[in-house]
Amino acid sequence: xxxxxxxxxxxxxxxxxxxxxxxxxxxxxxxxxxxxxxxxxxxxxxxxxxxxxxxxxxxxxxxxxxxxxxxxxxxxxxxxxxxxxxxxxxxxxxxxxxxxxxxxxxxxxxxxxxxxxxxxxxxxxxxxxxxxxxxxxxxxxxxxxxxxxxxxxxxxxxxxxxxxxxxxxxxxxxxxxxxxxxxxxxxxxxxxxxxxxxxxxxxxxxxxxxxxxxxxxxxxxxxxxxxxxxxxxxxxxxxxxxxx
Amino acid sequence: xxxxxxxxxxxxxxxxxxxxxxxxxxxxxxxxxxxxxxxxxxxxxxxxxxxxxxxxxxxxxxxxxxxxxxxxxxxxxxxxxxxxxxxxxxxxxxxxxxxxxxxxxxxxxxxxxxxxxxxxxxxxxxxxxxxxxxxxxxxxxxxxxxxxxxxxxxxxxxxxxxxxxxxxxxxxxxxxxxxxxxxxxxxxxxxxxxxxxxxxxxxxxxxxxxxxxxxxxxxxxxxxxxxxxxxxxxxxxxxxxxxxxxxxxxxxxxxxxxxxxxxxxxxxxxxxxxxxxxxxxxxxxxxxxxxxxxxxxxxxxxxxxxxxxxxxxxxxxxxxxxxxxxxxxxxxxxxxxxxxxxxxxxxxxxxxxxxxxxxxxxxxxxxxxxxxxxxxxxxxxxxxxxxxxxxxxxxxxxxxxxxxxxxxxxxxxxxxxxxxxxxxxxxxxxxxxxxxxxxxxxxxxxxxxxxxxxxxxxxxxxxxxxxxxxxxxxxxxxxxxxxxxxxxxxxxxxxx
Ligand code: HEM
Ligand code: SF4
Ligand code: SF4
Numbered sequence: 001x002x003x004x005x006x007x008x009x010x011x012x013x014x015x016x017x018x019x020x021x022x023x024x025x026x027x028x029x030x031x032x033x034x035x036x037x038x039x040x041x042x043x044x045x046x047x048x049x050x051x052x053x054x055x056x057x058x059x060x061x062x063x064x065x066x067x068x069x070x071x072x073x074x075x076x077x078x079x080x081x082x083x084x085x086x087x088x089x090x091x092x093x094x095x096x097x098x099x100x101x102x103x104x105x106x107x108x109x110x111x112x113x114x115x116x117x118x119x120x121x122x123x124x125x126x127x128x129x130x131x132x133x134x135x136x137x138x139x140x141x142x143x144x145x146x147x148x149x150x151x152x153x154x155x156x157x158x159x160x161x162x163x164x165x166x167x168x169x170x171x172x173x174x175x176x177x178x179x180x181x182x183x184x185x186x187x188x189x190x191x192x193x194x195x196x197x198x199x200x201x202x203x204x205x206x207x208x209x210x211x212x213x214x215x216x217x218x219x220x221x222x223x224x225x226x227x228x229x230x231x232x233x234x235x236x237x238x239x240x241x242x243x244x
Numbered sequence: 245x246x247x248x249x250x251x252x253x254x255x256x257x258x259x260x261x262x263x264x265x266x267x268x269x270x271x272x273x274x275x276x277x278x279x280x281x282x283x284x285x286x287x288x289x290x291x292x293x294x295x296x297x298x299x300x301x302x303x304x305x306x307x308x309x310x311x312x313x314x315x316x317x318x319x320x321x322x323x324x325x326x327x328x329x330x331x332x333x334x335x336x337x338x339x340x341x342x343x344x345x346x347x348x349x350x351x352x353x354x355x356x357x358x359x360x361x362x363x364x365x366x367x368x369x370x371x372x373x374x375x376x377x378x379x380x381x382x383x384x385x386x387x388x389x390x391x392x393x394x395x396x397x398x399x400x401x402x403x404x405x406x407x408x409x410x411x412x413x414x415x416x417x418x419x420x421x422x423x424x425x426x427x428x429x430x431x432x433x434x435x436x437x438x439x440x441x442x443x444x445x446x447x448x449x450x451x452x453x454x455x456x457x458x459x460x461x462x463x464x465x466x467x468x469x470x471x472x473x474x475x476x477x478x479x480x481x482x483x484x485x486x487x488x489x490x491x492x493x494x495x496x497x498x499x500x501x502x503x504x505x506x507x508x509x510x511x512x513x514x515x516x517x518x519x520x521x522x523x524x525x526x527x528x529x530x531x532x533x534x535x536x537x538x539x540x541x542x543x544x545x546x547x548x549x550x551x552x553x554x555x556x557x558x559x560x561x562x563x564x565x566x567x568x569x570x571x572x573x574x575x576x577x578x579x580x581x582x583x584x585x586x587x588x589x590x591x592x593x594x595x596x597x598x599x600x601x602x603x604x605x606x607x608x609x610x611x612x613x614x615x616x617x618x619x620x621x622x623x624x625x626x627x628x629x630x631x632x633x634x635x636x637x638x639x640x641x642x643x644x645x646x647x648x649x650x651x652x653x654x655x656x657x658x659x660x661x662x663x664x665x666x667x668x669x670x671x672x673x674x675x676x677x678x679x680x681x682x683x684x685x686x687x688x689x690x691x692x693x694x695x696x697x698x699x700x701x702x703x704x705x706x707x708x709x710x711x712x713x714x715x716x717x718x719x720x721x722x723x724x725x726x727x728x729x730x731x732x733x734x735x736x737x738x739x740x
Binding site for chain 1: 308363394565581656
């Protein structure tokens with residue numbers, strides 16, 4: 001079992017990093033030939049970066065749109081962030097002070113995340129409009145995340161696992177000094193689902209994570225009259241232009 | 245009056261329940277051979293259209309970053325779903341922006357993503373069938389490319405970009421839309437969207453000069469092809485004869501006259517509109533934009549000013565520098581191009597042009613923010629100037645002004661229902677239904693605040709409202725040009 005999980009996590013990590021790397025490379029390579037910020041937009045590049053930051057941190061546009069959905073989205077994502085911070089302690093030794101202090105918040109974060117996910121799932125099943133746009137993969141993604149969150153929360157609150165052993169396993173993976181994974185069915189479930197998430201990440205709608213940074217309607221400054229913007233492929237149209 | 249049901253205008257907006265297929269029958273006329281070929285597109289659907297469509301999709305994915313980013317990033321959150329006026333007015337779920345995108349996305353998934361190739365249906369991947377192509381044609385011509393959905397999408401996904409790409413693909417496989425392509429053809433053959441020949445234009449302008457002189461006693465001129473004029477005015481051809489557009493044109497003429505700034509129209513560029521944007525064709529956009537560059541060089545002008553036209557202003561403000569710049573041969577003290585509202589507002593603020601508001605005392609105004617101006621451009625030197633400057637101009641011309649509900653103006657403005665290449669009689673049902681959210685907000689201020697008129701700075705909005713207002717029991721004359729108000733209020737003669 002330990003070997004299986006070791007292989008699984010190496011594979012998942014490679015797929016996640018390479019997959020995301022290729023996607024980001026594509027987004028960098030393909031130019032945005034025209035200025036298309038959704039206006040009113042900041043006039044400077046710095047302002048545009050701040051606009052993207054607001055989208056990432058406070059989901060500004062979503063807030064404009066729908067306060068209920070925004071609240072659910074924040075519950076899930078903010079909870080997820082707390083959980084991820086809590087998980088840092090499994091991957092580094094010694095554990096920094098801040099991470100230790102954050103531990104209890106991580107537990108609440110997990111519950112917040114699961115509650116958010118259930119609400120998002122309910123919304124997909126109940127609202128006719130949202131049901132129409134929901135495909136099987138959208139439901140599976142929520143179920144997967146609920147599975148991860150649920151199995152994690154069970155281990156934290158009810159059926160404790162040998163976290164020292166888990167940490168040794170992951171530190172071992174990272175230093176190529178392999179250790180045994182504690183034999184615990186719930187832990188197996190949790191880790192298998194996490195690996196599945198990592199494997200589907202670069203091929204699914206989770207691409208909204210890199211995508212948001214490359215969205216031209218958000219990351220472009222509104223300076224079209226001041227600065228000429230020309231894509232390399234569009235340069236061919238420059239020829240045979242009348243000159244004064 | 246109509247063989248379809250006119251949507252009701254509610255006190256409080258209602259999001260309709262999805263009614264699948266509600267607008268499946270609305271299909272604008274496809275382009276014929278003679279509309280396709282002048283633009284460089286095949287005259288009819290090519291034999292290997294499926295392969296060709298995928299090939300063009302691949303090409304566009306490599307040219308426009310917006311496409312892969314938007315197609316990959318959507319999480320199906322539905323934040324955009326209730327933001328499209330066509331969904332709100334028709335209830336057809338394929339008019340929800342995300343569902344409209346999905347028509348495109350499903351093919352993208354099938355052919356360009358590992359998940360789609362492997363898992364198909366599970367991740368919404370679909371083959372490009374004839375049935376899907378028909379849906380593409382119908383529903384990508386039920387999007388006015390107004391960008392309202394992009395305001396509310398957490399990733400700024402702009403369905404307009406997807407619609408443009410879809411139309412480009414359809415054009416290149418021989419399935420274009422008659423309305424857009426015929427008009428672009430007219431720009432190439434005659435010089436403007438309306439196919440108004442130069443002689444007719446000259447006659448119209450002469451008649452206009454006589455009428456105004458009779459009315460005001462002032463010799464306001466509408467010059468064409470004057471070398472060495474300070475300003476080249478590029479304006480939508482509807483301004484030359486449609487109502488209420490022409491009243492706006494008269495306003496521009498009076499402002500130029502009163503400010504003492506020499507100006508000219510160009511017989512080479514008698515059209516501000518650039519419909520190539522609607523069909524997503526960079527190449528045709530370049531061709532149409534170059535006319536303006538050529539005209540400016542030929543006439544030796546120092547500045548370029550655009551008349552009241554929404555999408556024309558988006559192309560002018562956001563793209564002209566890219567498509568036809570650089571503009572270093574023009575006077576560097578002024579932005580290139582300038583909007584007529586920026587131009588007039590500036591003169592009024594400096595006292596170079598004076599107004600008497602009482603001339604418009606019989607009206608209470610509201611303002612319709614045109615999508616392309618509000619969400620795709622700017623005026624002035626500050627963020628959001630495109631929302632502020634036209635209002636300043638209206639308030640300077642008219643004592644009574646009331647804004648519509650805040651969720652329906654500014655960046656959240658509802659489309660008139662006729663933008664993006666849909667202003668054609670064969671889509672009348674869609675146009676009327678798509679106007680519902682705007683009509684609802686208008687009716688509210690009419691009833692509660694005594695609004696009598698709605699001003700606009702877009703040729704398409706003006707034409708569309710003139711047509712649809714009567715369906716909702718309102719007067720078509722309610723819609724006015726912003727420069728019509730200026731025209732009414734301007735004090736001609738000596739400035740002291
Ligand atoms: C840069 C970081 C991120 C940003 C800005 C972000 C933003 C958003 C927003 C605004 C939504 C739409 C609202 C909603 O449906 O909840 C969303 C949905 C979603 N996000 Fe994220 N997210 C981020 C990272 C992540 C990560 C790391 C994951 C998972 C591992 C994730 C999983 C999801 C899922 C599954 C949905 C869809 C929820 C549903 O089906 O209703 N996100 N995200
Ligand atoms: S761009 Fe406008 S018309 Fe098109 S889908 Fe979005 S909201 Fe609807
Ligand atoms: S708001 Fe954006 S992410 Fe959400 S469904 Fe619409 S297009 Fe997709």
